[in-house]
Amino acid sequence: MNNPRKHFGIAALQLQLAEADNLELLLQRIQKTKLRFPWVRMVVLPELALRGVGVQHARELPSPEEQAFCRSARELGIWLVPGSMYEKCGSAVFNTTPVINPDGEVVARYRKIYPFLPYEKGVTGGDQFVVFDIPEVGRFGVSICYDMWFPETTRALTWLGAEIIIHPTKTDTIDRIDELSIVRASAITNQCYVVDVNSCGAQGVGRSIVVGPEGETVHEASVDEEIIAFEVDLDKVQRVRERGMKGLGQTLKSFRDGKVRYPQYEQGAESAALQKLGVLKVPD
Incomplete structure (x- = not known):
């Protein structure tokens, strides 16, 4: 009998999305993916896939759109991470990723800790890390786009036990090649899988990437629409963490x-060098 933990099927959907209401398209693509790849147990969408940028799209959660994703997860019997959406909470707006189980229940909501400031205007950063367990499989962590530029966020998820990090992204700029380097470095230094899924078309430049615990590229997408269906090996994560990357580190x-005590994390720590950089603003 196969070990249920050893392999787990995931599909990352790099979709051509407009800066518009994409709900029906997303639901269709999710269903089509499960029908095409019945062994897939989790589907992941890009950041802000639902409507694109703009805090005017913010809704209180649970919203009708989130509930539609819940129905889809329940009907298909899958775990669903539907990218992210702007969440209105009082006077604040967060960039939030729901995690939905196969019973159609929202088991967690992760609020992006580092909004892409000064460009992602009007968005408040979250302050809680999110990990969740899939029984008999392993522990997953959630991170969103710009979070990964701060390696402490990935290390915190690893510290909390994450073996696979789900990372919805929305990048339409020339730094995508640099992000690919960060994804690889994050996977290899934390000895985990990183599933980084970007949009293409009007919302992004594509080039989604899945990287394994030894820094190996499982798949790097093109700039066009792709359904990236693959399996992760949780036993490999455990083995690499115990024996070292390639039997080394x-x-x-x-x-x-x-x-070691890191000076930047001491209570009340300030950096004279970083203070000299000035305020966070769009370059003149």
Whole structure:
């Protein structure tokens, strides 16, 4: 009998999306993916796939759109991470990713900790890390786009036990090639899978990427629409973390056992060097 933990099917949907209401298109693509790849147990969409940018799209959660995703997950019997959407909470707006289980229940909502400031105007950063367990499979973490530029966020998810990091992205700029380097570095230094899914078309430049715990590229997409269906091997994550990357660096053990105190994390810490950089604003 196959070990149910060993392999887990995921589909990352790099879709050609307009800066418009994409709900029906997304629901169709989710259903089509499950029909085409019946072994897939989780579907992941890009950041802000629902409507694109603009805090005017913010809705209180649960919203009718989120509930539609819940119905889809329940009908198809899948885990669903439907990218992210702008969430209105009082006077604040968050960039939020729901995590939906096969019973159609929202088991977590992750609020992007680092909005893409100064460009992602009007969005408040969250302050909670999110991990969730899939029984008999493993622990997953959630991160959104610009979060990964801050390696502390990925390390925090790893510290909390994440073996696979789901990372919806919306990048339509020339720094996509740099993001690919960050994804690879994040996977190899945290000895985990990173599933980084971007939009294409009007919303993004594509080039989604899935990287494994030894820094291996499972798949790097083109700039066109792609359904990236693949399996992760959770036993490999455990083996790499225990034995070291390629039998070499046991990074997480060294981090766990280290006694160093990082000056930037001391209570009340300030950096004279960083203060000299001035205010966070769009370049003149």
